[in-house]
Amino acid sequence: MSILDLRIQTVRNLSAVAMQPSTRINIICGENGSGKTSVLEAIHLLGLARSFRTSQVRHLIQSGQPGCVAHAQVDSAGHRQPLGVERRLDGDLNIRFAGENIDLSTLAGLLPLQVINSDTFQLLEGSPSIRRQFVDWGVFHADRRFIQCWRSFKRVLKQRNSLLKYGKIDHRMRQVWDREFVSYSEQLTASRIDYLRQLQPHFEAIIKRLLPDVEIALGFYRGWDRKADLDVVLEKAFQRELQQGFTNAGPQRADLRIKANGHSASERLSRGQKKLVVSALKLAQGALFNQMSSRPCIYLIDDLPSELDSHHSRLFCEFLEESSNQCFITCVDADALAYPWSTQTDVARFSIESGALSRV
Ligand SMILES: Nc1ncnc2c1ncn2[C@@H]1O[C@H](COP(=O)(O)OP(=O)(O)O)[C@@H](O)[C@H]1O
Ligand SMILES: [Mg+2]
Structure with a gap:
């Protein structure tokens, strides 16, 4: 439109x-x-x-x-x-x-809408929540069912956190809650991974032209240990989470990791190079959006x-x-x-x- x-x-x-x-x-x-x-x-x-x-x-x-x-x-x-x-x-x-x-x-x-301004540097320098928003923009526009899953996930996370905070949860209850939490987490994570897989070639094509001398790599941290199932992670972390009063593992912790020649892009790149990387990410999102929806x-x-x-x-x-x-x-x-x-x-x-x- x-x-x-x-x-x-x-x-x-x-x-x-x-x-x-x-x-x-x-x-x-x-x-x-x-x-x-x-x-x-x-x-x-x-x-x-x-x-x-x-x-x-x-x-x-x-x-x-x-x-x-x-x-x-x-x-x-x-x-x-x-x-x-x-x-x-x-x-x-x-x-x-x-x-x-x-x-x-x-x-x-x-x-x-895609915004590229001085705040866009936050995509490299800011907290993981900014990079999650970036990924979720894409998933939202790619898959209409995502918003429902995301809202349900948020609701369960909020309830789980509040039970942890007030200590009103035991092992049995946790198992019941976690069935829902894990199910939404897996759906959300699968959507994010699938989206990033599709975004990758668009990003590569753009960054190769904008910044040919630096090797920029995108990695995704889903929010918990790569080798473990979320339900196992949650079970192990339960006592600690009860003390902390919030949920430590899950898609609410996901992050997009951006490396330049194997090092943190945020630490290594110049201001201008950073602008090129964040712009390439935003341009890639637009290119993928055009391809998927035939809309500008x-x-x-x-x-x-x-x-x-x-x-x-x-x-x-x-x-x-x-x-x-x-x-x-x-x-x-x-x-x-x-x-x-x-x-x-x-x-x-x-x-x-x-x-x-x-x-x-
Ligand atoms: N709420 C507001 N009401 C009236 N003027 C405002 C308001 N917020 C910002 N301005 C003024 O609007 C002008 C234009 O701002 P801006 O669009 O950021 O300028 P620029 O052309 O540099 O991008 C500035 O003088 C700013 O102080
Ligand atoms: Mg201005």
């Missing part, structure tokens, strides 16, 4: 912005503080009903305003449909698609040229051009993105100044 017509109301410094984006490449240039990131925030609001930078909606809403809105005409299987998301300071959230109210997970399935993704790329030399900026643009995705790219200086886009590629350029967007 692509965005055909976008209207933004009172998102950060954007009071009222209308934009007719290209379904392929959109470049938004402007000085610091002009509102480039805010445009991407508004699209993120449209796709996921929240900010990509803050968990507090009040920072997304323009100061002094009661709420903010992102509204668009989107291309849904060849039809134009209205999609709108409104968030209000009082906590209200309204999501409407094609004249109907829809829930958050339906919205997330409609507009598959929407890429929000904040300050594409930052940390990259001109050669790598160009390579990055080449990947974006080769894909079928709709891209929103921001940069401070248009010259830093002097990539020779093919005349076949629909490129729309915008400039933004104090929250006012215009087509160039």
Whole structure:
């Protein structure tokens, strides 16, 4: 699904912005503080009903305003449909698609969003939960049943943890709970492993071009000992878990391990190299998504040229051009993105100044 017509109301410094984006490449240039990131925030609001930078909606809403809105005409299987998301300071959230109210997970399935910004470094440097989110984005879009399994797993984990915390569980009860816990854990893990197996060749093809001199390897830790069955691990760990008050082993501990020439990529790579690795991961996800669903993704790329030399900026643009995705790219200086886009590629350029967007 692509965005055909976008209207933004009172998102950060954007009071009222209308934009007719290209379904392929959109470049938004402007000085610091002009509102480039805010445009991407508004699209993120449209796709996921929240900010990509803050968990507090009040920072997304323009100061002094009661709420903010992102509204668009989107291309849904060849039809134009209205999609709108409104968030209000009082906590209200309204999501409407094609004249109907829809829930958050339906919205997330409609507009598959990929964000590449300075926070994306967290994919290497941050906690395992960020890498699990990355993997689960893919599994969610690859397999519609995943969300149900994931929710059931979360529910059982929460109950198991609360029983452990208050010591209200004995061996017999644990066995009963663990039957469910192990079953959901195995399903979830199988989905993650299957997804990563499919992602691997896409990632390899991209990283070989972006970073040919470094050997980048992806490994997956499922959340418990590779050689043991989860029920055995849980049984052995029970006394310790009772003392700790939470579940130690399981998919809630899974991690994607990223190595550069056999060492931790987070420790070894330069800032620019890290940007290439995390971008390759995100580009690979989009490529696999395109292959599986024959649908485009929407890429929000904040300050594409930052940390990259001109050669790598160009390579990055080449990947974006080769894909079928709709891209929103921001940069401070248009010259830093002097990539020779093919005349076949629909490129729309915008400039933004104090929250006012215009087509160039
Ligand atoms: N909630 C808000 N209400 C009004 N203005 C805001 C809000 N949050 C941020 N701003 C301002 O919006 C402007 C644009 O921010 P941003 O989109 O991040 O700029 P940039 O073009 O550098 O990416 C900044 O001056 C910022 O201070
Ligand atoms: Mg910015």
